[in-house]
Amino acid sequence: MDSTSHPHNSSPQQHVEKNDDPALEGANEHAHGHLHHTAHAKYGRDSTEFSKGITHGASNIPAQASHNQNVHRRHPTTTLNGTIPDAEKGGFGREGSEEDPRTHTLSDFHLKYRIFFHLFIWLIFTGFWLAITLRLLFLYVPITIITKPMHLVWNTTAVRFASFIPERMRTPLGAVIVVGVLVIGAFASPESLDNTRANRAVSLFGLAVIIFVMYATSRNRKAVKWHTVIVGMFVQFIIALFVLRSGVGYDIFSFISELARSLLGFADQGTSFLTAGTVPSEFGQGWFLVTVLPAIIFFVALVQLLYYWGTLQWLIQKFAVFFFWSMRVSGAEAVVAAASPFIGQGESAMLIKPFVAHLTQAELHQVMCSGFATIAGSVLVAYIAIGVNGQALISSCVMSIPASLAISKLRYPETEETLTTGRCVIPDDDEHRSANSLHAFANGAWLGLKIAGMILAALLCILAFLGLVNGLLTWWGRYLNINDPPLTVELIVGYICYPLAFLLGVPRNGDLLKVAQLIGTKLVVNEFVAYTSLQTDPAYADLSPRSRLIATYALCGFANLGSLGTQIGVLSQIAPSRGGDVSRLAVSALIAGALSTLTSASIAGLLVTDQAAYTSPSVSG
Secondary structure, eight states: OOGGGOSBOOOSOOSOBOOOOGGGBGGGSOOSSSTTOOTTGGGTOOSOBOOOSOSSSOOOSOOOOTTOHHHHHHOBSOOTTSOOOOGGGTOOSOOOSBOOOSOOHHHHHHHHTHHHHHHHHHHHHTTTOHHHHHHHHTTTSOTHHHHHHHHHHHHHTHHHHHHTSOHHHHHHHHHHHHHHHHHHHHHSSOOBTTBOHHHHHHHHHHHHHHHHHHHHTOSOGGGOOHHHHHHHHHHHHHHHHHHHHOHHHHHHHHHHHHHHHHHHHHHHHHHHHHSOTTHHHHTGGGOHHHHHHHHHHHHHHHHHHHHHHTHHHHHHHHHHHHHHHHHOOOHHHHHHHHHHHHHOHHHHHHTTHHHHTTOOHHHHHHHHHHHHHSOOHHHHHHHHHTTOOHHHHHHHHHHHHHHHHHHHHHHSOOOBOOTTTTOOBOOOOOTTOOSSHHHHHHHHHHHHHHHHHHHHHHHHHHHHHHHHHHHHHHHHHHHTTOBTTBOOHHHHHHHHTHHHHHHTTOOTTTOHHHHHHHHHHHHHTOHHHHHHHHHHOGGGTTOOHHHHHHHHHHTOSOOSHHHHHHHHHHHHHHOGGGHHHHHHHHHHHHHHHHHHHHHHHHHHHHHOSOGGGGTSOOOOO
């Protein structure tokens, strides 16, 4: 079909303003039989499209030198039979503009006999890495043998049942069902300790207040997509129910927590080599510098290696496709929301770097909100190292994915036509691709060192400045006869956040002010300082299990003033033309991200009965 007959590539979105972005013009798009599909579509493996070269303007990367062997390896001219493959027609091979002067005997041998290599890997890992087995299996067996029966069951049950319900009644009925599930899930279980039904009722009321406040302050209440909000809150509750109430969910997240904690032991081996062998065991338990920072460096290096192998992209893709399909958000939003708990707020935005310049206002708001609502894996191991419960941290990160999508779309609903509607895209980043695994691991180690150094310097300066401010406030408070307790930053933000702690369901037994102080410290300073106080400050040693549980969930996010600058800096660097939009939306996204994290704390207060299991430190297996 001639693209000139379609001046504008229409979107399945309804009731939105037309987007004048040139990327949506028909003349600027390819015209072929399977638009936006890869060559694997006919095999049933077309869940995600990888794209490149879609941004405007010339690249600022200098041309590669002719002696760079990586260019020759990456871009040979033709295939073995001398023909140039067409990827859009399903052809496979290497394409480019230069002849490869070298022979690749080893790689050709691997390509020819790769099934035996994969069988060998399967024989090594069988029995305890089932995921690897399935991944290798579906390289040869179409995944449609699983998805087609799933679609058949879904279409003959849920879809058919929904067709009998008038369309205008589906959203209200869905809301009633979700509220019913929340109420039954909250009050059906027996009471335990201070986890009484009265406290659960307060947590449920607080959840309703957060949703109402976001709706009341929404930029456009008429444009709110209630499907996204309802499904987001429902998925968040189901995840919490699976993790906090089921033995299987508890065991799975306990296993993941133990794996994360075991990374600390591997990092200790490196620390032992760099110092005396007894330093990690004798001095490390109380030394942030010895215990936490080496674990961060090692974990970031490992993440970069997994990213080079494609494992991390595969995992993110599965999460993104689910939220893209279930919550009806754009592909870019689904990718960033799914990636934020794994690689952090700045790195997750890099996944959609080619699209950042073309994001709508609502999408920019969502990208920042996802970063604020959760923490990254690199600091997660640091919090586990100081004694925070791993199951609570990991479950909070996963729960924050649907929560951030729901709260952001409630606060800033979509009113424009989006570029990635109807397609979940993870662009291929050639600019920062490593040459091999060793290069990727070395780059990760260097990145981990920079992250650890930034954390070290930030904590040193923030804590020193906080001590200075507290000293001045205490001196001033004496003149105002404020001596018990002394006037400090923690006391001020504690009273400001007092209503939040009450709405989360913290027991009214003297813990309200303490939890409010932790939440305020997290918002004004950062979550690192707040978690450190929770675990080490004697003032918080007598918190009840329920209060400690709610505080653990409420602090699990990057929503603080320091991260505000990080988000603005990263997105403005990726797309300088959108710097003004990013700055205008940042504060709103910060508030939405903080409230997304608090919804997870509220739901945890609704569901957890064995509170001590989620407040005691994780024990490595």
